[in-house]
Amino acid sequence: MPEVNRKHDMSRKPPPFTVCPLLEGEENAGILLDYCNHKLAPEMAHVFELHMEKCPACAAFAESQMAVWNALDSFEAMPVSGNFDQRLRARIEFDQQDAWWNRAWSRITASGATMWRPAVPVAAALILAAGLWMRPGGISTPPAGNTVAKGEVSLDVEQIETALEDMEMLRELAAADTATRRL
Amino acid sequence: MWTRLIVPLIALMLAAPMADAQLRKGGPGGAKRREMLERFSRMSPEQRERALSRLPYERRRQIERNLEIYNELPVEQKRRLQTQYENFQQLPPERQQAARQVFRRMRDLPPERRQEIRREVIRMGRMPEPRRRAYVISDEFRNHYSPDERRMIDELSGILSQ
Numbered sequence: 001m002p003e004v005n006r007k008h009d010m011s012r013k014p015p016p017f018t019v020c021p022l023l024e025g026e027e028n029a030g031i032l033l034d035y036c037n038h039k040l041a042p043e044m045a046h047v048f049e050l051h052m053e054k055c056p057a058c059a060a061f062a063e064s065q066m067a068v069w070n071a072l073d074s075f076e077a078m079p080v081s082g083n084f085d086q087r088l089r090a091r092i093e094f095d096q097q098d099a100w101w102n103r104a105w106s107r108i109t110a111s112g113a114t115m116w117r118p119a120v121p122v123a124a125a126l127i128l129a130a131g132l133w134m135r136p137g138g139i140s141t142p143p144a145g146n147t148v149a150k151g152e153v154s155l156d157v158e159q160i161e162t163a164l165e166d167m168e169m170l171r172e173l174a175a176a177d178t179a180t181r182r183l
Numbered sequence: 184m185w186t187r188l189i190v191p192l193i194a195l196m197l198a199a200p201m202a203d204a205q206l207r208k209g210g211p212g213g214a215k216r217r218e219m220l221e222r223f224s225r226m227s228p229e230q231r232e233r234a235l236s237r238l239p240y241e242r243r244r245q246i247e248r249n250l251e252i253y254n255e256l257p258v259e260q261k262r263r264l265q266t267q268y269e270n271f272q273q274l275p276p277e278r279q280q281a282a283r284q285v286f287r288r289m290r291d292l293p294p295e296r297r298q299e300i301r302r303e304v305i306r307m308g309r310m311p312e313p314r315r316r317a318y319v320i321s322d323e324f325r326n327h328y329s330p331d332e333r334r335m336i337d338e339l340s341g342i343l344s345q
Contacts, residue, residue, distance in 0.1 A: 163220045164249035169286045176301035
C-alpha cells in the first residue's frame with residue numbers, strides 16, 4: 001500500500017513519499033496537479049518537494065506545469081473597444097431581422113449533414129417545376145408580335161387587333177341577320 | 184457539380200411538354216383573347232396609345248375605331264357578341280383566317296354595298312346547300328353583284344355555313 005494517498009486525512013502528519021506519484025496511477029497523480037496549482041496542503045507540499053529532490057521525473061513535470069500556469073497568469077486579454085456591447089447588440093438584432101429564408105438556409109448549410117446538401121437545389125427545382133406544371137395557364141407564352149406588359153399577363157397587341165376585328169365582323173353579321181329577319 | 188447540371192435538365196424536361204402543348208393549341212383560346220381584349224379596353228388612353236405606338240397609323244386607327252364600337256355596345260349585345268366570338272373561335276384557324284380576309288376585302292367597298300353583301304351572306308347561309316348552289320349561278324345573283332362581290336359572298340357564306 002502506498003504511503004502517499006489522496007484519501008489520507010490531510011490534518012494528520014503526511015507519510016513520506018516512497019513511491020513516485022507519477023507511477024501511482026490516476027488518483028495520486030492529482031497530487032502533482034494540486035501542487036502546481038498551489039492547492040496542496042502545506043505539509044503535503046513540503047513532503048512532495050522533498051520527493052522532487054530525489055525524483056527528476058516529478059521535478060520536470062512540476063516545472064513544466066508551473067511554466068504553463070505562470071504563462072496563463074501573465075496572459076492579459078486584449079482591451080475591448082468602447083462600443084463593443086453596442087456593436088454586439090446591433091449584430092444580434094441584424095441576425096434576428098434577417099429574412100426567414102436566409103435564416104433557414106443558414107441552418108441547413110450550417111448543419112453537419114453534408115450528404116443531403118446537394119439535394120436541396122434539386123428539390124427546389126422540382127417544387128418549382130411541379131408548381132408550373134399544375135397551373136400551365138399561369139405561364140404566358142411570349143407572343144410573336146407587339147406586346148405590352150399589363151399586370152401579370154402581357155397583352156399581345158396583334159391578338160387584340162384580331163379579336164377586335166373578329167368582334168366587328170360578327171357584330172356586322174349579327175346586324176345583317178337582324179335586318180333580314182325584319183324584312 | 185452534378186446538381187448544377189441536373190437542375191436545368193429537370194426544368195427543361197418539365198417545361199418542354201407544356202410549351203409543346205401550348206404551341207399545338209395555337210396560342211391563347213377565345214376566352215383568353217376575350218379577357219385580353221377586356222383588359223385592353225379598360226386601359227387608360229395614354230396606356231393604350233403607348234401599346235399601339237409601334238403599329239402603322241392605319242392599323243392603329245382601325246383598332247381604335249373597332250374598340251370604340253365595341254365599348255359602346257349595350258351590355259346585353261356585348262354579351263351575345265362575346266358568345267358568338269367564342270363560337271367563332273371554335274372554327275378551324277384556316278377558316279377563321281379566310282373569313283377575316285373576305286371582310287378585309289369588303290372594307291374597300293362602299294358602305295351600302297358592304298351592307299348588301301352581309302345581308303346576302305345571311306340569306307344564303309339559311310339556304311339549303313343545293314339551293315345555295317343554284318342561286319349562286321342564277322341570273323338574279325349575277326346581275327345584282329359584281330364578280331368580286333359574288334366571290335366574297337360565295338366564300339363567306341361557304342365559310343360560315345359549314
